[in-house]
Amino acid sequence: MEKSNSFKYQTREANWQHPWTGDFGFAASDRRYTYGRQSSFNHQSGKPHSTISVISNEKLNPLLSRTVSSIDVPPEIYSDDYESESIFETAKGSNKDKKALSVLHSVISIFGVVRSGKRQMKRLLIMIWLNVVYSTAELGIGLFTGRVGLISDAFHLTFGCGLLTFSFLAMAASRKKPDRVYTYGYKRLEVLAAFTNALFLLFMSFSTAVEALHAFIQEVSEHKHYLIVSAVTNLLINLIGVWFFRNYARISLVYRKAEDMNYQSVCLHVLADSIRSAGFILASWFLSLGVDNAKVLCLGLVSVAVFMLVMLLFKSTAGILLQMAPPSIPSSALSKCLRQVTAREDVSEISQARFWELVPGHVVGSLSVQVKKGMDDRPTLQFLHGLYHDMGIKVLTVQTEYD
Amino acid sequence: MEAQNYESAQMIEVHGDLPTTEINLGGSKICGGAACGFSDAGTSSKDAKERSASMRKLLMAVVLCIVFMSVEVVGGIKANSLAILTDAAHLLSDVAAFAISLFSLWASGWEATPRQSYGFFRIEILGALISIQMIWLLAGILVYEAIARLIYDTGEVQGFLMFVVSAFGLVVNIAMALLLGHEHGHHHGHGVDEHGHSHEDHVHGHSHGISIATNQHHHHHHLGSSQDNDQHYHTQESDQSEPLLRTYSGGEAKMKDGPKQNKQRNINVQGAYLHVLGDSIQSVGVMIGGAIIWYKPKWKIIDLICTLVFSVIVLGTTIRMLRNILEVLMESTPREIDATRLEKGLCEMDEVVAIHELHIWAITVGKVLLACHVKIKPEADADMVLDKVIDYIRREYNISHVTIQIERQ
Numbered sequence: 024m025e026k027s028n029s030f031k032y033q034t035r036e037a038n039w040q041h042p043w044t045g046d047f048g049f050a051a052s053d054r055r056y057t058y059g060r061q062s063s064f065n066h067q068s069g070k071p072h073s074t075i076s077v078i079s080n081e082k083l084n085p086l087l088s089r090t091v092s093s094i095d096v097p098p099e100i101y102s103d104d105y106e107s108e109s110i111f112e113t114a115k116g117s118n119k120d121k122k123a124l125s126v127l128h129s130v131i132s133i134f135g136v137v138r139s140g141k142r143q144m145k146r147l148l149i150m151i152w153l154n155v156v157y158s159t160a161e162l163g164i165g166l167f168t169g170r171v172g173l174i175s176d177a178f179h180l181t182f183g184c185g186l187l188t189f190s191f192l193a194m195a196a197s198r199k200k201p202d203r204v205y206t207y208g209y210k211r212l213e214v215l216a217a218f219t220n221a222l223f224l225l226f227m228s229f230s231t232a233v234e235a236l237h238a239f240i241q242e243v244s245e246h247k248h249y250l251i252v253s254a255v256t257n258l259l260i261n262l263i264g265v266w267f268f269r270n271y272a273r274i275s276l277v278y279r280k281a282e283d284m285n286y287q288s289v290c291l292h293v294l295a296d297s298i299r300s301a302g303f304i305l306a307s308w309f310l311s312l313g314v315d316n317a318k319v320l321c322l323g324l325v326s327v328a329v330f331m332l333v334m335l336l337f338k339s340t341a342g343i344l345l346q347m348a349p350p351s352i353p354s355s356a357l358s359k360c361l362r363q364v365t366a367r368e369d370v371s372e373i374s375q376a377r378f379w380e381l382v383p384g385h386v387v388g389s390l391s392v393q394v395k396k397g398m399d400d401r402p403t404l405q406f407l408h409g410l411y412h413d414m415g416i417k418v419l420t421v422q423t424e425y426d
Numbered sequence: 427m428e429a430q431n432y433e434s435a436q437m438i439e440v441h442g443d444l445p446t447t448e449i450n451l452g453g454s455k456i457c458g459g460a461a462c463g464f465s466d467a468g469t470s471s472k473d474a475k476e477r478s479a480s481m482r483k484l485l486m487a488v489v490l491c492i493v494f495m496s497v498e499v500v501g502g503i504k505a506n507s508l509a510i511l512t513d514a515a516h517l518l519s520d521v522a523a524f525a526i527s528l529f530s531l532w533a534s535g536w537e538a539t540p541r542q543s544y545g546f547f548r549i550e551i552l553g554a555l556i557s558i559q560m561i562w563l564l565a566g567i568l569v570y571e572a573i574a575r576l577i578y579d580t581g582e583v584q585g586f587l588m589f590v591v592s593a594f595g596l597v598v599n600i601a602m603a604l605l606l607g608h609e610h611g612h613h614h615g616h617g618v619d620e621h622g623h624s625h626e627d628h629v630h631g632h633s634h635g636i637s638i639a640t641n642q643h644h645h646h647h648h649l650g651s652s653q654d655n656d657q658h659y660h661t662q663e664s665d666q667s668e669p670l671l672r673t674y675s676g677g678e679a680k681m682k683d684g685p686k687q688n689k690q691r692n693i694n695v696q697g698a699y700l701h702v703l704g705d706s707i708q709s710v711g712v713m714i715g716g717a718i719i720w721y722k723p724k725w726k727i728i729d730l731i732c733t734l735v736f737s738v739i740v741l742g743t744t745i746r747m748l749r750n751i752l753e754v755l756m757e758s759t760p761r762e763i764d765a766t767r768l769e770k771g772l773c774e775m776d777e778v779v780a781i782h783e784l785h786i787w788a789i790t791v792g793k794v795l796l797a798c799h800v801k802i803k804p805e806a807d808a809d810m811v812l813d814k815v816i817d818y819i820r821r822e823y824n825i826s827h828v829t830i831q832i833e834r835q
Binding site: 166169171174175178181182203204205206207209211212215219222223226341344345346347348354375376377378379381389390391400401404418420421422423424425 | 540541542543544546548549551552556559560563566567569570573574577578752755756757758759765766783784785786787789797798799808809812829830831832834
């Protein structure tokens with residue numbers, strides 16, 4: 024079973040399990056991978072080391088070592104992952120002016136986070152700004168010259184911008200420590216942002232199909248030139264975005280951390296946008312060549328392509344949000360665990376074993392064991408925790424009942 | 427074993443068929459990691475009834491919508507008017523939203539599988555999220571159309587047609603809102619309903635035979651002119667619900683002060699209701715815009731402003747539900763449960779030294795789970811403390827799916 028500590032966290036002692044690290048001569052204190060090398064490594068190896076972790080300052084989670092007894096001292100899993108102080112204290116009873124102040128705080132904190140933040144966040148911010156500028160310009164020109172096609176494109180872009188902003192905010196907010204209300208932390212926001220992106224892409228695929236149908240019913244003859252210009256600009260901007268996030272430009276990705284889903288969703292978003300623009304350009308070119316039904320064909324292709332692109336991401340994010348059993352842990356391994364536990368002589372039965380993923384890579388579980396009366400439950404508990412820890416389930420609550 | 431403990435701890439226990447109890451317990455205990463249904467048989471039957479009632483409502487709304495939509499499509503093609511066809515497209519989106527809600531309602535009743543050990547209740551929440559996204563999308567489309575109208579207008583004819591079509595759409599939407607949001611004023615009763623769910627989880631585990639629907643009795647009064655199916659269902663309940671109700675002081679306190687519990691209405695029906703409400707608000711906006719354009723064709727910009735204002739209003743109505751959905755999806759502590767008070771109450775017990783890793787989260791609105799680690803004094807009896815803690819939580823907060831890890835200091 025893949026140990027999740029090998030990629031996510033760097034230590035001061037260069038505790039690498041990557042075989043190729045030495046080749047590139049990375050110093051232990053250099054915490055960034057270069058993308059070019061990482062991507063080439065992706066293609067060569069068939070192993071699921073496909074994600075990058077650009078880690079700026081994350082420290083090693085000490086509880087990934089197994090010597091800590093998670094029974095006596097419950098692991099403070101999240102406390103080491105976060106650098107930023109928790110801004111929202113007991114958020115439940117906040118009143119209006121506290122809310123305004125906290126909004127201001129959060130805006131300032133976002134700036135601070137971006138400054139010190141990961142490279143991906145900065146890139147995303149650049150992307151968002153580009154999109155905002157472009158869509159505002161398009162909207163302005165469209166309103167000024169009265170061209171509806173530009174305005175509809177501008178609206179589409181604005182929706183996309185909004186989604187990218189949500190992804191960005193999710194990235195910024197997920198660094199917060201868990202507090203009273205959000206006891207599991209804020210990392211779920213990234214999965215949520217990925218889900219929203221995937222949903223939007225599905226909507227887009229559907230609406231492109233409707234557009235194709237529309238073009239099929241109403242024969243559209245000519246394409247206006249300004250629309251082609253706008254499509255080309257759109258394509259260029261989105262290709263920049265694809266380049267930024269090129270490591271996530273895959274349909275099926277193995278998710279190691281929460282951010283993977285978010286990054287992949289952003290990448291697929293810009294990729295789908297560029298496919299759409301490319302389809303549009305292609306359609307107008309074919310039309311100029313005299314091919315009939317070019318628009319229908321191209322739009323149909325675009326719709327199908329975007330749908331296939333996004334379906335897997337949608338399914339995996341939905342699976343996490345639905346509290347599905349973690350796909351990374353096969354059910355045979357789980358049943359083997361259960362058999363091992365019931366084989367112990369002090370355990371009579373085990374029941375209500377449920378596991379779910381908070382974010383990819385972080386599995387939470389709870390189960391209930393029946394122990395024979397009079398026996399000390401501690402060795403059993405320790406065994407249980409150790410066993411499940413090996414499988415990747417680090418947060419486990421075990422209820423022991425006595426016969 | 428569990429049964430005996432609970433019987434000794436509870437004051438009033440309604441026992442149905444004892445043999446069934448044994449079988450039921452046996453079946454539910456040995457899960458072996460496979461599907462251990464989240465709800466016991468009794469709760470699921472009550473759930474199923476509520477679900478089928480909601481589904482019936484939605485189905486009627488869908489049928490109504492389709493009828494009106496076909497009327498509009500036929501009228502639009504005959505009159506060759508784009509405005510009517512656009513409105514028909516909006517009704518189509520309504521149908522889509524209802525279809526999503528119906529599907530979520532139906533799917534949330536599926537049996538739990540090994541892959542989905544908590545059952546499929548979350549699908550409700552995701553379906554509601556999807557329909558809210560659609561509302562936002564439609565608001566954006568409407569604003570775009572207003573801008574397009576601004577550029578492309580042809581004056582008076584447009585205004586009059588807009589007015590008539592949106593008036594028709596408004597009537598349709600109001601009809602559907604009445605259909606869906608029937609218990610809007612009686613949310614109080616429904617709040618009672620939801621708390622009863624977890625209560626029954628516990629009771630049904632031990633007394634399989636009697637279907638106890640404790641709060642339907644109270645609920646009964648509050649539903650003014652609700653559907654016949656609901657009424658019918660209520661009259662089936664046994665009168666033993668009353669005394670049982672009185673012992674649960676904590677639960678009852680919650681039931682009595684329910685002004686804030688309107689979110690306990692089934693979230694999918696609520697989502698559909700919001701959708702329809704948003705549509706009617708926007709119809710009002712378009713009507714006003716159409717009237718203004720009809721009256722004074724020069725003031726085209728008012729239409730756009732109107733549409734913008736009303737779209738913002740619509741988005742505002744969705745904010746609250748979006749917040750609820752977000753809180754559930756983020757596995758946060760549900761609003762109705764005060765975690766600090768719970769922790770304090772637990773710590774006040776004699777043998778308990780400390781509580782940590784307290785996680786309270788909801789699988790869907792109304793179904794709450796709890797997991798925590800309790801540190802007890804070394805000499806205390808773990809079994810007894812476990813029972814006390816579980817009993818306290820069930821009694822005071824109505825959370826029945828609890829996992830407590832007892833640790834000694």
